[in-house]
Amino acid sequence: MRNIVHRHLGKMVAGTAIAVAGTAVMVAVTLPGTAGADDNGTRAGQSVPQESGAAGAGDAAAGGRAVAPGVVEAAPAEGQRGEGRDPLTDDELERAEKIALSRQLFRSSENVDGDRGPQPLGVDLAEPEADEVGEPDAPRRADVTFYDYRDDTLVTRTVDLGTGKVVATGTQHGVQPPLSRAEKAEAAALLIADPLGSGLEADYKDATGKTLTSPDQLQLSGAVYRAAPGAQPAVLDKCGEHRCVRLFPKIKNGPWVDARQLVIDLSARKVARLDR
Secondary structure, three states, rough: HHHHHHHOOOOEOOOEEEEEEOOOOOOOOEOOOOOOOOOOOOOOOOOOOOOOOHHHHHHHHHHHOOOOOOOOOOOOOOOOOOOOOOOOOOHHHHHHHHHHHHHHHHHHHOOOOOOOOOEEEEEEEEOEEEEEEOOOOOOOOEEEEEEOOOEEEEEEEEOOOOEEEEEEEEEOOOOOOOOOHOOOOOOOOOOHHHHHHHHHHHHHHHOOOOOOOOHHHEEEEEOOOOOOOOOOOOOOOOOHEEEOOEEEEEEOOOOOOOOOOEEEEEEOOEEEEEOO
């Protein structure tokens, strides 16, 4: 198999570790190594030019995105509660996220799939106020973060778990926290549907004998990509303001596939190949 797979999207790799550095940002990612792999002619962007439909497909996808209806569920009962600086319990995590997602936020925002409601990113135990440090009965609060793809905004809402109320809301632009599982899956779906994903599909076919049609067939790691002047094609210049992804896919029960040259702009729903 090794003589076959090196022709495609890249090095299907297994063995030692390689360090992956982002073109515009120093991003350290460890993948299984490239023992026996070469760097010659991959299908990732060499046999398929970047202009061959990536932008057009993204524009079409963006233009045809329908906002699905939905409802905001009522916050669940308190359930199991932690104490002091104990990690948030499963009940607290669920409750905090549902309290933070108000009807107004739900109706005015958009997730990574283009549906109504912001994209959930995470829930963390909030730091105590300065005058609460060391107090055994200090309020337990949770910081709930969402990403709104409607206008590329990071939304952080602080929930008081005792009162069940949102006590603070903050918004930021140009801040790109780690990717959620849903975002990595959507990035993979966009890549599979794009002409630039043909190399990944060919490598999957070589390794399994089957056709790659869904992100569920892959194990996905990924990192946020930020643009730097002149370091990428113009279609990726807004990465950092937009939410962009470099994927590191692994075939389930198989090797990793080196897709470092490809970047998926989740905000614009476009795929592009890095020039260098």
